[in-house]
Amino acid sequence: xxxxxxxxxxxxxxxxxxxxxxxxxxxxxxxxxxxxxxxxxxxxxxxxxxxxxxxxxxxxxxxxxxxxxxxxxxxxxxxxxxxxxxxxxxxxxxxxxxxxxxxxxxxxxxxxxxxxxxxxxxxxxxxxxxxxxxxxxxxxxxxxxxxxxxxxxxxxxxxxxxxxxxxxxxxxxxxxxxxxxxxxxxxxxxxxxxxxxxxxxxxxxxxxxxxxxxxxxxxxxxxxxxxxxxxxxxxxxxxxxxxxxxxxxxxxxxxxxxxxxxxxxxxxxxxxx
Numbered sequence: 001x002x003x004x005x006x007x008x009x010x011x012x013x014x015x016x017x018x019x020x021x022x023x024x025x026x027x028x029x030x031x032x033x034x035x036x037x038x039x040x041x042x043x044x045x046x047x048x049x050x051x052x053x054x055x056x057x058x059x060x061x062x063x064x065x066x067x068x069x070x071x072x073x074x075x076x077x078x079x080x081x082x083x084x085x086x087x088x089x090x091x092x093x094x095x096x097x098x099x100x101x102x103x104x105x106x107x108x109x110x111x112x113x114x115x116x117x118x119x120x121x122x123x124x125x126x127x128x129x130x131x132x133x134x135x136x137x138x139x140x141x142x143x144x145x146x147x148x149x150x151x152x153x154x155x156x157x158x159x160x161x162x163x164x165x166x167x168x169x170x171x172x173x174x175x176x177x178x179x180x181x182x183x184x185x186x187x188x189x190x191x192x193x194x195x196x197x198x199x200x201x202x203x204x205x206x207x208x209x210x211x212x213x214x215x216x217x218x219x220x221x222x223x224x225x226x227x228x229x230x231x232x233x234x235x236x237x238x239x240x241x242x243x244x245x246x247x248x249x250x251x252x253x254x255x256x257x258x259x260x261x262x263x264x265x266x267x268x269x270x271x272x273x
Contacts, residue, residue, distance in 0.1 A: 019242035042242035060225040071142040072200040083154035101148045133216045141209045146199040157191035222247045
């Protein structure tokens, strides 16, 4: 257990501590495990407009939020409607449909970039929007990646909710939408939170699609910005570590705050009913 925890926590500690080190401490021949002082130079470069190498990392955080939050919210709404239909309604081929939903994950994400880009480009030519440097298009591509597993998770969770509860509500005069809103959704809060966190984390950390669809530096999300700093001809690993720390902390806080719901939702949603 100690070895396991060390293997998980030490890289995180090294990232955070390196963000406070000087370039000499990071680039030295011998590793420095504890910074000699609380050096904020890397964070100043990221956020202080007066810094000569100002990176305007705050704008990248906002861009990541603009993409991640709508992706998570829309994924929850769409997956609720689709998964409830599969779990409760009777129609031919629904088991085949549920199992085939995950077939998209048999293919690596890089194979889907060209078809998605071509499809969005053709749609943009007809409707009149630009595929490049469009955060809305990026959200659609993220939904294409996250909706299948979100549907699968929620479908299996809805199947754990006794059907008799919903039938009683229908007998009492509720329609199907009222049953979903008043009965099913309150009981499915852990699964909804799990889906939200899952899709948020994917959009928050996604790199490949953002690299393809975004060219403007003003619209870069955090993973693209971190890669840009890392690829700079003048190596500044302490700045990369500071940016990576800022990118990681919100996800860690979100996970720790909602861990109970996440564990319950993933446990129930991962078991096929």
